[in-house]
Amino acid sequence: MNRFDPQRSTALAPSEVEALAGRVSGPVVTPGGEQYDAERAGYQIVRSHRPDLIVGAVGAADVRTAVEFATDHGLPVAVQGTGHALSGIAAEGGVLVNTTRMSGVRVNPETGEAWVAAGTPWSRVVHEAAPAGLAPLSGSLPSLGAVAYTLGGGLGLLSRRYGYAADHVRGLDVVTADGRLRNVTANSDPDLFWALRGGRDNFGIVTGMEIGLLPVTALYGGGMFFDGANAIGVFETWIQWTTTVPDEMSSSIALISFPDVPALPEPLRGRHIVHVRFAYTADDLSGGEPLVAPLRALDPIIDTLNELPYTQAGTIYNDPPVPGAFEGDTAMMGPLDAGAVRAILDHAGPHAPVPHIVELRHLGGRIAAPPPVGNAVGHRDASYLFNISSRLERADIDEIRPAHDRLLKAIAPWTTGGRALNFMNGENAGTVVDTAYEATTLRRLTRLKSIYDPQNTFRHNHNIRPAE
Numbered sequence: 425m426n427r428f429d430p431q432r433s434t435a436l437a438p439s440e441v442e443a444l445a446g447r448v449s450g451p452v453v454t455p456g457g458e459q460y461d462a463e464r465a466g467y468q469i470v471r472s473h474r475p476d477l478i479v480g481a482v483g484a485a486d487v488r489t490a491v492e493f494a495t496d497h498g499l500p501v502a503v504q505g506t507g508h509a510l511s512g513i514a515a516e517g518g519v520l521v522n523t524t525r526m527s528g529v530r531v532n533p534e535t536g537e538a539w540v541a542a543g544t545p546w547s548r549v550v551h552e553a554a555p556a557g558l559a560p561l562s563g564s565l566p567s568l569g570a571v572a573y574t575l576g577g578g579l580g581l582l583s584r585r586y587g588y589a590a591d592h593v594r595g596l597d598v599v600t601a602d603g604r605l606r607n608v609t610a611n612s613d614p615d616l617f618w619a620l621r622g623g624r625d626n627f628g629i630v631t632g633m634e635i636g637l638l639p640v641t642a643l644y645g646g647g648m649f650f651d652g653a654n655a656i657g658v659f660e661t662w663i664q665w666t667t668t669v670p671d672e673m674s675s676s677i678a679l680i681s682f683p684d685v686p687a688l689p690e691p692l693r694g695r696h697i698v699h700v701r702f703a704y705t706a707d708d709l710s711g712g713e714p715l716v717a718p719l720r721a722l723d724p725i726i727d728t729l730n731e732l733p734y735t736q737a738g739t740i741y742n743d744p745p746v747p748g749a750f751e752g753d754t755a756m757m758g759p760l761d762a763g764a765v766r767a768i769l770d771h772a773g774p775h776a777p778v779p780h781i782v783e784l785r786h787l788g789g790r791i792a793a794p795p796p797v798g799n800a801v802g803h804r805d806a807s808y809l810f811n812i813s814s815r816l817e818r819a820d821i822d823e824i825r826p827a828h829d830r831l832l833k834a835i836a837p838w839t840t841g842g843r844a845l846n847f848m849n850g851e852n853a854g855t856v857v858d859t860a861y862e863a864t865t866l867r868r869l870t871r872l873k874s875i876y877d878p879q880n881t882f883r884h885n886h887n888i889r890p891a892e
């Protein structure tokens with residue numbers, strides 16, 4: 425049943441909203457309507473979209489109708505899946521398409537490929553691919569939306585061995601600003617296929633994707649937790665170690681100020697902890713244990729490394745599965761040294777003004793290699809990805825932003841000037857979008873934007889503006 429409250433629609437005539445509700449199968453909701461808050465809710469709760477109208481799409485036809493309705497009324501369109509990425513650019517007004525009802529996976533064990541619908545979380549793809557001995561290039565948190573993650577690049581647990589998730593896309597079903605549903609492949613429309621994989625939501629709403637899966641069933645992985653008092657030694661050892669490991673080893677290091685709550689294991693409560701996360705994949709997993717020996721020699725207070733089925737890969741990072749309010753920033757980094765460690769720890773140690781998680785992810789390997797079919801994912805030459813995030817439940821935004829800015833300034837000598845689109849979730853996200861791309865990539869995206877979305881209908885996002 426379509427639910428809406430025409431009396432409360434702020435910007436649209438009730439009769440028009442009613443007519444739209446008759447043309448789509450999913451709910452149509454307007455501000456003040458019973459379901460309005462539930463339809464725009466996501467993992468990130470700091471700044472929700474506040475559209476004039478929400479279409480809870482149940483399939484590609486609903487997405488087409490919603491986009492046509494928006495363009496007929498000159499309204500911008502935003503799209504939300506599982507809502508992990510809301511930033512300072514949440515939509516005010518316009519039409520929001522909620523894809524969470526469009527959840528579905530079809531695995532083809534013969535071809536090693538899967539078709540994944542727009543609102544599907546990675547956890548579902550992982551579990552449906554596993555019986556065929558296959559796995560996708562999913563990321564740290566199983567509840568992430570597979571499609572948005574992939575269109576933003578998709579830095580997976582095994583990316584050093586296999587590249588970005590975007591490099592494994594075979595085809596995309598997308599509704600473009602003209603209301604057409606297109607099946608886009610490298611052959612059918614090379615420009616649009618290139619732009620969507622990295623340019624994400626700037627060129628349309630992807631209703632489903634065809635991806636290549638990997639012959640991975642298990643990995644050697646988990647985490648080592650160290651006392652924050654030893655942070656300098658652990659960070660320096662990890663950095664040196666990352667310059668020696670094979671592509672089969674992906675890892676990251678994080679400095680976390682844990683809250684003092686009973687839900688955490690006792691040794692972590694209320695403490696500064698260094699958490700090193702490992703994901704090793706190879707035909708013979710026994711090679712993993714000797715590889716991690718230099719870190720293990722530093723005496724972790726907790727060590728969870730083990731052979732895991734890929735279906736349990738979400739335990740490696742143990743990211744919080746429940747929604748929260750986060751403010752963060754990100755930076756691509758070149759080679760690191762002891763000076764970089766000092767700059768990070770001077771600002772992120774126990775005396776930091778706000779609680780935070782600071783993280784470095786090791787890049788390189790296949791991430792740095794050009795993919796078989798080129799795409800718009802930026803900054804493949806970076807050595808590390810830096811992330812900082814703080815929970816707004818634990819500090820005020822007016823304290824968090826300056827603290828993050830000070831840290832970014834301190835590490836500036838080691839940054840490349842680039843950012844990773846998928847990790848750009850801070851208040852500043854709307855102003856730094858260009859930094860996700862090299863200049864030539866950005867110029868091509870801008871040119872293609874003026875072909876596929878000249879009115880900038882898809883602008884409530886990390887926006888690439890059409891060329892003037």
Ligand SMILES: Cc1cc2nc3c(=O)[nH]c(=O)nc-3n(C[C@H](O)[C@H](O)[C@H](O)COP(=O)(O)OP(=O)(O)OC[C@H]3O[C@@H](n4cnc5c(N)ncnc54)[C@H](O)[C@@H]3O)c2cc1C
Pocket residue numbers: 466467502503504505506507508509510523542562563564565568569570571572573575576577578579580581624625628629630631743744846847884885886
């Ligand atoms: C705890 C946590 C861990 C993370 N770990 C990783 C990681 O390991 N690797 C990694 O690469 N990223 C990671 N991310 C970032 C994550 O991949 C992105 O936030 C991703 O966009 C989330 O997808 P979503 O469906 O939840 O996004 P949403 O917030 O619903 O959407 C994100 C963006 O994608 C666009 N979008 C959504 N659906 C579509 C669609 N159907 N067509 C076109 N555009 C669309 C939206 O416009 C929006 O701007 C992490 C984020 C969090 C919060």
